[in-house]
Amino acid sequence: MGDCWDGKGRGGKTFEHLTTPHQYSSLLSSYDVWLFDCDGVLWSGDDLIPGAVSVLEKLRKWGKEIVFVTNNASKSRGSYLKKFEKLGIKAEVDEIFSSSYAAAAYLKRVLNFPSDKKVYVIGMEGIEEELDAEGIAHVGGTSPSDNVFLPTLDFSSLQSEEALDPSVAAVVCGFDMHLSYIKLAKAHKHLTRPGAGDTDSIKEGSPSGGGCHFILTNDDSTFPAKGGPWPGAGSLSAPLLFSTKRTPTIIGKPHQPMLDTILAAKHFDRSKAIFVGDRLDTDIEFAVNGGIARLMVLTGISTREEIEGEDKKVVPDFLIQSLGDLDVVEDEK
Amino acid sequence: MGDCWDGKGRGGKTFEHLTTPHQYSSLLSSYDVWLFDCDGVLWSGDDLIPGAVSVLEKLRKWGKEIVFVTNNASKSRGSYLKKFEKLGIKAEVDEIFSSSYAAAAYLKRVLNFPSDKKVYVIGMEGIEEELDAEGIAHVGGTSPSDNVFLPTLDFSSLQSEEALDPSVAAVVCGFDMHLSYIKLAKAHKHLTRPGAGDTDSIKEGSPSGGGCHFILTNDDSTFPAKGGPWPGAGSLSAPLLFSTKRTPTIIGKPHQPMLDTILAAKHFDRSKAIFVGDRLDTDIEFAVNGGIARLMVLTGISTREEIEGEDKKVVPDFLIQSLGDLDVVEDEK
Incomplete structure (x- = not known):
């Protein structure tokens, strides 16, 4: 050169x-x-x-x-900004693109996610905060009812309309330290209900029981942290790929x-x-x-x-x- | 005909x-x-x-x-026999081959699993009871320390010798209603430590840090139960296949x-x-x-x-x- x-x-x-x-x-x-x-x-x-x-x-x-x-989808852009500040790096929120933010923005702007539908979250506060910022309703995630271990092999508690909200029209899966069988089972059910693969059917005011998007924040098999690498978001979403046989949209690099x-x-x-x-x-x-x-x-x-x-x-x-x-x-x- | x-x-x-x-x-x-x-x-x-x-x-x-x-690996042969009796089917324990029993028998008889080594279990009582019956020591599984949610993104608690027992020389993964990130992270570490893939190194009295077998009871993507199908043992082991890139021995049909x-x-x-x-x-x-x-x-x-x-x-x-x-x-x- x-x-x-x-x-x-x-x-x-x-x-x-x-x-x-x-x-x-x-x-x-x-x-x-x-x-x-x-x-x-x-x-x-x-x-x-x-x-x-x-x-x-x-x-x-x-x-x-x-x-x-x-x-990194475990943090929202706001939380990420605090890490920048702590390290003395000048940054603005709108310069930061985390896969948590990008997943929420993708739902809102690319998929025109209807305001009367909800997202089922496997993930942590970062995803929830970004969905909140886009005005997208969500269930699962950090909600206490899904952050417990299923006490017995009785699945009847997972079958009510209260457990499987019919207005869920997307599953977003990211890194979740509190991954549980309840979350995997509920997400599996949303993604495999009749018509779930017909995501064109998801429109404002459409009746329940239609399509359900399948979105991964990222598919990193591991992530670096002290003592790591440790299993990453891609590994935690692997059960749903295997059980549903569906191909997700993957947001991150x-x-x-x-x-x-x-x-x-x-x-x-x-x-x-x-x-x-x-x-x-x-x-x-x-x-x-x-x-x-x-x-x-x-x-x-x-x-x-x-x-x-x-x-x-x-x-x-x-x-x-x-x-x-x-x-x-x-x-x- | x-x-x-x-x-x-x-x-x-x-x-x-x-x-x-x-x-x-x-x-x-x-x-x-x-x-x-x-x-x-x-x-x-x-x-x-x-x-x-x-x-x-x-x-x-x-x-x-x-x-x-x-x-089915969630039950031992003894527990399975009770199901037979409840339904009025005559059977003897030694006529029943569950993947929990077959996994324990495979470790003992095919792999000559040493008596000074342990198995890290992702699974339920059925696997533990069959390992006990074969005289194989085990950790993980239903032990209370691994059946909790990791409270924060601080992984230091997973790095001590107490957390990652160096005498673990096999990971057995089956259906586990109490799958947790702690179990996945520990199993990942056992399966990826230096020399873990050298399973020929696992001998009675050999120093720690050697090989670690990777065994799945079965790889059913789903299993039938009321309201199912629900994600099965094959789906719950998918994170470890993705994070470790290792090919497991699969016991079941x-x-x-x-x-x-x-x-x-x-x-x-x-x-x-x-x-x-x-x-x-x-x-x-x-x-x-x-x-x-x-x-x-x-x-x-x-x-x-x-x-x-x-x-x-x-x-x-x-x-x-x-x-x-x-x-x-x-x-x-």
């Missing part, structure tokens, strides 16, 4: 390893919209990546648009409803945007699928070996060691 | 629909060992199939060996460890045995895989249409409407 390089990603099977201040500067000049994965890029666990805050501040100063994208949600709010030109991520199978694949340039950092999950081997499946356009590397640019201008 | 028919199954893609007393008599004469699925064959829910008790009594009178085979367990105890000639079942994808496939003749009844799940259509995958040798049909034979002799 010489001085004439224009800083644009090419989407090929090779990547450019950027190492000089000139290359960093050229990259920063080339993109107007910077989308960031968070864990492994901005922070690792509870520790900031050195230089990350400074790079974000420079991007803002230069008028770049910033978007934070996370598959690498799937595209997340990008559709971001674009519906931000309206930017994809060719002017770049995604910064640490995971090939979520972040980089997400950007490849969405036609957005991709910059990989080595402060998270994926390694350089994975993009150099013969059996590489997805490759970034650019590689840097750490987001902090870009911190030197201003001094060189 | 004429009078010269010898009553032997042929394992082809067609079946004989038996309808006359002579055919019934010929079938009964041809097999010495009669293996029965229970639900859908002997009973449906809590109701006996008419004539079933009388047919079983005739088989005993004629000196036939009887074996009951069920994928249609898989063969169940038959190996029966043969190890009963030592019969497969060519003299016939399996009576109502489900093509478990019962009939089990018998096909095991080289045993198969008789299908229409008092359970599968229908005649499924064995007549172009896309039929597995076909019984013989079809009767109900086990009770065979009740007329003695009168005709």
Whole structure:
């Protein structure tokens, strides 16, 4: 890569390893919209990546648009903002796209989810808060009646109209520390009732007993946390895929409803945007699928070996060691 | 089928629909060992199939060996016997092969599970009672510490040696009404610790940290019960398959460890045995895989249409409407 390089990603099977201040500067000049994965890029666990805050501040100063994208559905955007504040990262709620928010926005804006229908939630407060913010009614989730263990093998308690609300027209499944057989059984019933697969039937004021959408916030098999990896949202939704034989709509990276949600709010030109991520199978694949340039950092999950081997499946356009590397640019201008 | 028919199954893609007393008599004469699925064959829910008790009594009178085979792992053989007694069906414990018993027997006799190792159980009393009967130590299952909801997203409580017993050398997963994230997380950790996949390393007196077997009692996606079908053992084990990427040994029908367990105890000639079942994808496939003749009844799940259509995958040798049909034979002799 010489001085004439224009800083644009090419989407090929090779990547450019950027190492000089000139290359960093050229990259920063080339993109107007910077989308960031968070864990492994901005922070690792509870520790900031050195230089990350400074790079974000420079991007803002230069008028770049910033978007934070996370598959974490256990938090709402408001809760996520508190994590940013705690770590000293400046952010606005409308810059944050969590899979909890994107799931609620997808229901509201893409599916036109009727106001007289409800969502059955397998998940935590994050999903419920985002559904509340969109004015979508919900059951399950953190409600005490579903956060208990079924006392006996008597299923009669799961069969009443009170237990299986006929106005449920979507099941949203995300990470749930309080996953229970009651929740799985109820979700299974909603998703397999007569006509459940006919999601075109879900309209405002339509009679009950119609279609039921099946939505996963994300399908990460595991997630990183102290002592992890631990089973993730994708693993917790696996029972419903196996029992119902239905194919869900998956919101989070690498799937595209997340990008559709971001674009519906931000309206930017994809060719002017770049995604910064640490995971090939979520972040980089997400950007490849969405036609957005991709910059990989080595402060998270994926390694350089994975993009150099013969059996590489997805490759970034650019590689840097750490987001902090870009911190030197201003001094060189 | 004429009078010269010898009553032997042929394992082809067609079946004989038996309808006359002579055919019934010929079938009964041809097999010495009669293996029965229970639900859908002997009973449906809590109701006996008419004539079933009388047919079983005739088989005993004629000196036939009887074996009951069920994928239900929530009960031990002793508990199952009580169900037989309640319905007025004569049976002995050693005639009953549940997937809970077969899993314990498989660990003991096929895997030579060491006496200084433990099993981590996702499941109910049935599995624990059968492990106890084989002298195999176990943790998890119904123990109170794992039958709670993890209070917060702090996983430190799952990382101590007390939480993750290093002597665990197998995870057995069956139906569990009290499935919890704690159980999934612990099982995931046992199955993914360094060296967990090296199950050859599991020997009496070997140091901890070695291999860990992964065993499912059965992989039924759903099971029938009032108001069902409800998510079954196969659905509840789906998170671990997805999170660990490991391939488990599956004990129950249609898989063969169940038959190996029966043969190890009963030592019969497969060519003299016939399996009576109502489900093509478990019962009939089990018998096909095991080289045993198969008789299908229409008092359970599968229908005649499924064995007549172009896309039929597995076909019984013989079809009767109900086990009770065979009740007329003695009168005709």
